[in-house]
Amino acid sequence: MSFERFGKIGFISETKVASFVKHLEDGKIMATRCSRCGKLYFPPRADCPDDLSTDMTWQQLSGRCKLLTYTTAHFAPTGFRDDVPYTIGLAECEEGVKVYALLSKDIDEKEMRIGMDLQVTPVRLPNSRITYELKKA
Amino acid sequence: MGVAIVGVGQTPFRRNCGINIRELCFEAFKEALEDINLAPKEIDASVVCSAPEYDKQRSPAGLISEYLGLASKPTLYAESLCSSSSTGVRVGYSFIKSGLHEIVAVIGFQKMSEISSAEAQERMGRGADIQWESPFGTMMPAGYAMFARSHMHKYGTTEGQLAKIKVKSGKYALSNPLAMFRREVTLEECLKARVIASPLKMFDCCANADGASCVIMASEEKARKITDTPVRVAGIGAASDTLSTTSRTNLTGLDCAIQAGKQAYKMAHIEPKNVDVAEVHDCFTIAELMAYENLGFCKPGEGGKLIEESQTYIGGEIPVNVDGGLLSKGHPIGATGGSQIRTIVLQLQGRAGKTQVGGAEIGLVHNIGGIGLYGNVTILKR
């Protein structure tokens, strides 16, 4: 099980949290929780810097979140040029962690506003790749 | 024992400079040593600064040190993206303060035309967390645009206020022969320009450039023998923030700049209102506006009002980026901090020509790496 299928373009293949991709295929957005101090991490991480614990458990997020800020990009790095314009958003989940992802293309730019309700949703991409995006709640 | 700056130099910032990195650095080094009583062989260490993703030369410090005639003296490479040469100055300060060295040359450079635009395009996407943010097609303008959107929402800052920062930049760039863009831009042009990453448009963004800068630092005792007009490093602050956007709590300002500023003010025993002239890191118009607030030139949320009232022009409360800033000069990553320091040193020495701020005694340099990732604030005194 490798992480390299995550995202439209991936740069990382090996990571201790690679099973995030498997959960994503099952339709789940998973965070990790430190078993020692209880801190919740999203994006998930394998190690807690607060107490140096590596004892983490997976926890599913509801996906319910609110938009904190966003931008519509009209220029893009390699691999994304055919997709412009696209909107990148930062949202806060009800569990308190933040999600950085694209806003679904079916949300009109005029509808976008800070504070709007969104849903983090797994999305399958061509070539058996997978990602998540922010859809209308 | 204090630390002073005794010489500063900079090449013109331009596209496709047509010379190699060692020759670029030599130009800046030569200017820094002009009119001061210092031979290159008296320099006892060098710090070479750039952002390595644009370099073809592996480990450039050795190459640059040799070309400047500094081989045999210790040299090293310092990197913190767009604030690399401020980090170099911090290393130079520590060398001198510790007594390890008495005279240090800090050379910053970037030849951004060294790589093809396709290569640059590819690297652009990898400035973010490559595991969790780059797979969404992010890049620098998008990062700052998210701060702009958030600032507008929270404080009512307008696109017009951001555009006024570029209008100021264009006006002062006319007097800077080393700037890449030397023309005035109207408010209408700014507002009608094509969108790069909303709400930021073309004139809200700085441009890539080739260039080099050099700062010669010395112990105050040595400095007095080298020049009649040494400029003292009165305060020097540095901080970092998370690379990932998801770990940030402040979306309307850069915490690393706030922290670095507080450290520098405390060390220099001054307050923001004591600063006579400032250079801030305006890679985007929103970055300059946030700098006003983060450095305490105005309260959080009042940056828009400050530029609206022209308070950051010469004659205003605090003149900012009177050399045109990155928005007009261009932004050769590793050279930028040294260029900002050069502008302030010239101001404090009374050598700033048409854009001289009368009676300037205290100057400040704010230099940021990444999207608020590395913060550096340096306070200089006449």
Ligand SMILES: [Zn+2]
């Ligand atoms: Zn923990």
